[in-house]
Each structure stands twice: as structure tokens, then as C-alpha cells.
Amino acid sequence: MLPPKIQEKRLPKSKLSRLAHLGAMASGVVGNMLVEGGKQWAQGKRPSLQDLLLTPSNASRFADHLANMRGAAMKVGQLLSMDAGELMPEELSIILSRLRSQGKSMPLSQLVKQLEKNWGRDWQSQFSYFNWQPIAAASIGQVHQATTKEGHSLAIKIQYIGINTSIDSDVDNLASLLNLSKLIPQSVNLAPLLQEAKRQLHCETDYCHEAQCLEKYQACLGDDLRFLIPKVHSNWSTQSILAMDFVQANPIESCVNEPQAKRDSIMSALFELLFREIFQFKLVQTDPNFANYLYQSHTGKVVLLDFGATRAYNDAISQGYYQLIRGAIAQNKEEVEAAAHQIGFFSEQIEPQQKKALLALFEQACEPMRSSQAYDFGTSDLAANIKDKSLALSMELNYWHTPPADALFFHRKLGGLYLLAAKLKARVNVRAIFDQVSQTLPSSVSCL
Ligand SMILES: Nc1ncnc2c1ncn2[C@@H]1O[C@H](COP(=O)(O)OP(=O)(O)O)[C@@H](O)[C@H]1O
Numbered sequence: 222m223l224p225p226k227i228q229e230k231r232l233p234k235s236k237l238s239r240l241a242h243l244g245a246m247a248s249g250v251v252g253n254m255l256v257e258g259g260k261q262w263a264q265g266k267r268p269s270l271q272d273l274l275l276t277p278s279n280a281s282r283f284a285d286h287l288a289n290m291r292g293a294a295m296k297v298g299q300l301l302s303m304d305a306g307e308l309m310p311e312e313l314s315i316i317l318s319r320l321r322s323q324g325k326s327m328p329l330s331q332l333v334k335q336l337e338k339n340w341g342r343d344w345q346s347q348f349s350y351f352n353w354q355p356i357a358a359a360s361i362g363q364v365h366q367a368t369t370k371e372g373h374s375l376a377i378k379i380q381y382i383g384i385n386t387s388i389d390s391d392v393d394n395l396a397s398l399l400n401l402s403k404l405i406p407q408s409v410n411l412a413p414l415l416q417e418a419k420r421q422l423h424c425e426t427d428y429c430h431e432a433q434c435l436e437k438y439q440a441c442l443g444d445d446l447r448f449l450i451p452k453v454h455s456n457w458s459t460q461s462i463l464a465m466d467f468v469q470a471n472p473i474e475s476c477v478n479e480p481q482a483k484r485d486s487i488m489s490a491l492f493e494l495l496f497r498e499i500f501q502f503k504l505v506q507t508d509p510n511f512a513n514y515l516y517q518s519h520t521g522k523v524v525l526l527d528f529g530a531t532r533a534y535n536d537a538i539s540q541g542y543y544q545l546i547r548g549a550i551a552q553n554k555e556e557v558e559a560a561a562h563q564i565g566f567f568s569e570q571i572e573p574q575q576k577k578a579l580l581a582l583f584e585q586a587c588e589p590m591r592s593s594q595a596y597d598f599g600t601s602d603l604a605a606n607i608k609d610k611s612l613a614l615s616m617e618l619n620y621w622h623t624p625p626a627d628a629l630f631f632h633r634k635l636g637g638l639y640l641l642a643a644k645l646k647a648r649v650n651v652r653a654i655f656d657q658v659s660q661t662l663p664s665s666v667s668c669l
Pocket residue numbers: 356357358359360361362364376378451465466467468469512513526527528529
């Protein structure tokens with residue numbers, strides 16, 4: 222079980238080296254722009270700054286340098302590309318989605334240091350097996366598999382050393398880069414979103430908090446045999462290490478080969494869970510990244526992972542969304558508008574035309590709920606339509622007020638499920654599921 226000698230790429234740890242990375246990137250991109258711009262001038266073209274930034278080589282330079290920052294930068298990339306991605310130019314989404322897939326592993330010496338710091342020097346005597354090769358990359362850590370002497374097979378999420386001290390500066394640096402790149406419309410006020418990213422990241426570096434969220438969520442879910450949430454092993458868990466049952470399962474995308482009825486029932490279960498999360502539990506796992514769902518073919522269960530970004534919703538927002546969906550189903554524009562107000566939209570100044578477009582967007586997003594039959598996600602171009610409408614809103618109508626964070630995270634979750642349903646080509650009667658969950662709500666909500 223001795224650690225093998227592997228040479229991994231060092232994580233840039235000191236503040237200075239992080240800044241040096243950013244500096245190199247910025248000057249690299251700017252230098253490249255000048256060369257590229259020079260070439261185009263010579264050909265008699267008048268390229269815009271944005272065109273120059275978005276040449277393929279500059280775009281990949283941008284992504285490569287951010288990948289060196291890894292950790293927090295990667296997480297911010299995830300947040301922006303999943304949430305606001307729809308409202309951003311395609312190029313930025315591509316860059317940021319590349320970031321998500323670029324996890325590298327921690328140098329072995331740092332891994333050993335982290336394990337000894339958290340578990341003591343003698344920890345190996347309690348394990349019969351420890352795989353030094355990570356089995357998966359996590360956003361601010363990596364996941365290893367091990368077996369204790371008692372025979373428990375564990376998945377162990379180990380946080381990168383020093384990640385919690387660099388969050389604020391990494392997020393700030395990333396923000397400067399985004400501004401520099403001019404990839405985000407001028408009217409966007411990124412500040413509240415970045416603030417939220419910092420807050421959430423700090424929260425996510427405390428794996429004890431994640432363990433608590435997982436257990437709270439499991440308690441809300443109760444005994445639902447369609448789902449499996451790995452049990453936390455608290456004796457091996459600390460702020461920087463989260464030890465859970467290792468779950469043998471396949472990526473959720475592998476379900477695409479299951480019969481139609483199975484795919485439909487998986488997605489029905491996930492939509493039911495979403496409605497229960499927002500209306501009943503008032504606790505939403507807001508990261509619908511496909512990697513957070515696994516499928517266990519031998520039991521037919523969906524495995525739910527990653528409770529770091531679990532968010533509590535207050536009654537006003539929860540009821541606001543109930544009203545919004547109910548209003549959209551009934552095609553009652555006043556109700557949808559009142560619900561959007563209650564959720565916290567329209568707090569900033571908004572032109573009537575923008576308001577109309579935003580309400581139309583909500584209506585579009587509720588299309589699956591309006592259909593009284595099973596909605597065929599495989600043949601619908603819902604995701605593309607929502608994206609087109611959002612882009613038109615932000616680019617043509619110049620509406621880019623930062624939505625309330627609660628809304629952002631809920632929309633992200635809903636959008637993630639739509640994408641998954643489309644991927645699995647599922648047919649789901651979302652309306653019937655909404656009605657069924659409605660009946661379980663206290664009459665103070667369902668009779669609003
Ligand atoms: N209990 C587990 N059993 C098996 N694999 C796991 C388990 N927990 C995490 N993983 C693997 O590790 C990956 C990253 O874990 P996750 O908790 O999602 O980290 P992050 O919060 O950084 O996204 C998952 O996508 C999955 O592949």
C-alpha cells in the first residue's frame with residue numbers, strides 16, 4: 222500500500238505563482254491578439270476586440286491557464302457556465318465547460334500530507350487497501366477508493382491542500398479576467414454572482430457541512446427505494462476528507478441503452494424528487510452535473526451524490542415557484558408575474574418589453590408542465606429554444622440584471638434535469654407529477 226512514485230504536475234499554490242499564471246495568461250492572450258490583429262489589419266480587415274479574443278488559439282489559451290489555477294477557478298467556471306451560461310456567448314460556455322473537464326491530480330507528497338494531517342501518521346494500519354490513483358476528480362479535491370480492515374469499501378473525497386485560503390483571490394482574479402476578456406455583456410453586474418460563488422465555495426470547503434447536508438437530505442427523502450445515497454462514515458470524515466460508502470454504479474448517461482420505460486421511470490423519479498425538493502423539503506441539491514448521478518443497473522436505483530451545493534429555500538421562494546408553475550400551466554399571465562415578483566425578479570428597473578420577454582421565457586421553461594401528456598424530451602428542442610430566448614433577452618433587449626441567487630440555482634437544477642431527460646430521450650408526464658406532489662402539500666400552499 223506504499224504510495225507509488227509518480228510525478229504529477231504541481232498545483233500552483235503560492236499567491237505569487239497564481240498571479241504569475243494569470244499574468245502569463247493575460248499577456249499571452251493579449252500578445253496573441255496583437256499578432257492576430259496585425260495579420261487581419263494587413264489583410265484589410267477591421268477585427269473587433271471580441272473577435273480577436275475568440276480566435277481558437279486565444280480561447281484555448283484562456284482555458285489552459287485557468288486550468289492551472291484549478292480548484293476555485295474551476296468551480297467558478299462551473300457555476301458561471303451552468304447558471305449564466307445560457308445568457309453568455311457560446312465561446313465563453315465552451316471555454317468554461319472545458320475547465321470542468323480538466324481535473325488533474327494532487328501531487329503524491331501533498332496527498333500523503335493531507336491524509337496524515339487528517340487521519341494521523343498511523344492511518345494505514347487501519348486499512349487493508351488504499352488506491353493511490355484517484356478514481357475521480359472532484360472540483361476542489363479528488364476521490365480515492367479504499368477498504369478498511371473491518372471490510373468497509375469506502376469512497377474518500379480528499380480536498381486539495383490550501384484551497385480554502387485561495388478562494389477569494391482566485392475568484393477576484395477570475396473576475397478581472399472575465400472583464401478583461403469582454404466576454405460578458407457590459408451591463409452584467411457580476412459582483413453579486415461572484416459574491417455568491419465565494420460564499421458557496423467557502424461553504425463547500427467544509428466537508429463536515431457537506432456530510433450534514435447529505436444526512437439532512439437523506440432524512441427528508443426517507444425510504445425511497447428508487448434512490449440510493451451513500452452513507453457517510455463520520456469516523457473517517459473531517460473538514461477536508463469526506464468518507465462514504467463506495468457505490469458500485471455506472472454513469473447515469475449509460476441508461477441511454479435501457480428500454481424506454483426504464484428511462485422514463487428514472488426521469489419521472491428525478492422530476493418528482495425535484496418538486497419534492499423545492500416544495501416539501503425546501504432543500505435543493507443544486508448541482509445537476511450528470512456526474513452527480515449514477516445508475517446501478519443490478520438494483521435499478523439512481524445514486525445521488527454530491528451534497529456540497531445543497532441549498533435551503535425559504536417559504537416565500539418555495540411558494541413563489543409553486544405559483545409560477547401553476548400559473549404557467551393555467552396560462553395565467555398575472556399569476557406568473559406575481560410569482561416572479563415574489564421570487565425576487567423585477568426588483569431592479571425593467572422596461573415593459575424586457576419584462577414581457579422574461580415572462581415569455583418562464584412560460585417556455587414550463588412547457589413540459591403544460592402538456593397534459595407525457596412530454597418527449599428526446600424530440601423537443603426545448604433547451605435550444607430556452608437558450609435562444611435567453612440570449613435574445615440579454616443581447617438584443619440588453620436585459621442582464623443578475624437574477625436572485627435562489628432563482629439562479631433553482632433554474633440551474635431544472636435546466637440540468639431537462640438536459641438529462643433529453644440525453645436519455647425520456648418521455649415524462651411532468652404535469653401529472655407536479656399535480657401528484659401538489660396533493661401532498663399542506664393546503665396553505667396548494668390553495669394559495
Ligand atoms: N460514494 C461514492 N461512490 C462511488 N463514486 C463516488 C462516490 N462519491 C463520489 N464519487 C465519484 O467522484 C466524483 C466526484 O465526487 P463529488 O462528490 O461529485 O465531488 P464534487 O463535489 O467535487 O463534484 C463523482 O462524480 C463520482 O464519480
